[in-house]
Amino acid sequence: MSGPIYDVIIVGAGSMGMSAGYHLARRGVKTLLIDAFDPPHTEGSHHGEPRLIRHAYSGDPAYIDLALRAQTLWEEAEAESGTELLVRSGVLNLADTSVYSFSGRLHEAEQRKVRVERLAAEEINRRWPGLTVPDRFEAMYEPDAGYLYSERCITAYRQLALAHGAKLLVNTPVLDVTATEGGVTVHTKDGDFHGASVILSAGAWFQSLSPFINLPIRAVRKVVGWFQSTPAFDAGTFPGFTLGTTEGGFYGFPSIGGAGLKIGRHDTGLTWKPGEPLLPFGSEDSDEGDLRRVLDKYMPGAAGRLLKGAVCKYEHSPDEDFIIDRHPLHNHVLLAGGFSGHGFKFSSVVGEVLADLATDGRSRHEIKPFSLSRFDT
Incomplete structure (x- = not known):
């Protein structure tokens, strides 16, 4: 295998993946997004328009902090894209x-x-x-809460990611992922793609990435x-x-x-x-x-x-909390899944979290409640 061509490859360019692609590309990271369909599409969890965004959340207090940051990022995406994404309906x-x-x-x-x-x-x-x-x-x-136009959000992040230099492959199912100390290879029907690291955000399609990763989803x-x-x-x-x-x-x-x-x-x-x-x-x-x-x-x-x-x-996920972590065996493989029907509102900030982890090795946000290791027992 030749050396990595991309800094980060993202498998699954739905709400979380497309947001991560935008946040990485705007930082100058050489990014490739790969999706089995052509987002926004009807094969995931983001179609059918609006999704609630609210802040007084149940569960770990980290959710409230993330929800507040998510709204700020949606407002920034609105301004940058010139598209209404958020309605403050209460x-x-x-x-x-x-x-x-x-x-x-x-x-x-x-x-x-x-x-x-x-x-x-x-x-x-x-x-x-x-x-x-x-x-x-x-x-x-x-x-102060409201709803998001989900398909517009995906489209806005797609346009912004591409404008910042990201590459996007659509209608390209991923067949397998392999990882070595030198990087990762994503195998598709249209060939293999090499990167220094990979983000797996396959949503309901995570089972198709087995046995490389088996998440309790x-x-x-x-x-x-x-x-x-x-x-x-x-x-x-x-x-x-x-x-x-x-x-x-x-x-x-x-x-x-x-x-x-x-x-x-x-x-x-x-x-x-x-x-x-x-x-x-x-x-x-x-x-x-x-x-x-x-x-x-x-x-x-x-x-x-x-x-x-x-x-x-x-x-x-088993507890309906998110999974945001690294692969148990490969530190340069990031995982984002198990969003359990309440994740879309957070996708703007989850993308920021994933970009932090990929570029800095850590996130500015509290994500310990979303570790994969909580299921070890």
């Missing part, structure tokens, strides 16, 4: 108190100066008259639907939302440009493996049924006819 987190309490998140938000409001059911129903939540519900409203099929809704749910009037109920955990968005209220279910999902067909929306009775059930109960004005349905993929 995010209304609703929960049945018999299922979930916001106390921990409210405490962490206060510690980190994140603006939040705690609301009782009466106030919720008054401020957003399209809702009909019972007295046992409460909410945590984040006025389970890919699942997820569905979302857009439903005809009254003006009470229009963008500019209604915020993004999450909904924790006895029926399950849901999330969604206002009707943008008349598209209808968008809603998806965060929990459950059918296991999927690379190479298997992804069943279209409507293949399971629960695809529409689960969504309509909660709309009928809590958002009846948004329970109109189904306007559109779509399917995508989650890539769950």
Whole structure:
């Protein structure tokens, strides 16, 4: 093998990979991105537009710090690309108190100066008259949060990465990766590519990189639907939302440009493996049924006819926390996966983290909670 041609090769140019490519290229790092499709595309987790961005996060406090940095980076990407990527709609987190309490998140938000409001059911129903939540519900409203146009985000980072000198190979599936002390080789149907280091950000397709790396990631099929809704749910009037109920955990968005209220279910999902067909929306009775059930109960004005349905993929880690680390055997192989359906909002800062690790050997951000070694036991 000849010497490395690229400083960093990125396998998987979806949300995390494309962001990393941008951050590396703008630092003058010779970067090659390789994707099995042509991003943005419908074979990963980033299509179907908007994704929530919120800051008063559950789990490790590192998430809040990363979410705040992510929003700053999205704002910078907006300015550099000249494209609207972020809408500050506010995010209304609703929960049945018999299922979930916001106390921990409210405490962490206060510690980190994140603006939040705690609301009782009466106030919720008054401020957003399209809702009909019972007295046992409460909410945590984040006025500075909102949603991202996910496909625009991918496109913006793609254009910016290329403008800064990155190279991108599309429709190029990776067949294998090999690593030696001298570098890495990425084997594709169109030939081999050599680099000093590699970032693997293959999303739900990580199993296709076995046996070079075996991460504890389970890919699942997820569905979302857009439903005809009254003006009470229009963008500019209604915020993004999450909904924790006895029926399950849901999330969604206002009707943008008349598209209808968008809603998806965060929990459950059918296991999927690379190479298997992804069943279209409507293949399971629960695809529409689960969504309509909660709309009928809590958002009846948004329970109109189904306007559109779509399917995508989650890539769950066992604890639903991210995996951002180095390969156990190869220090110059970086791993970014297991984003478990809540990662897109962080992709701007995850790209920065990966660029830090690739160029400086360490990140300015706290990423210990995302180490692969936590699964050793």
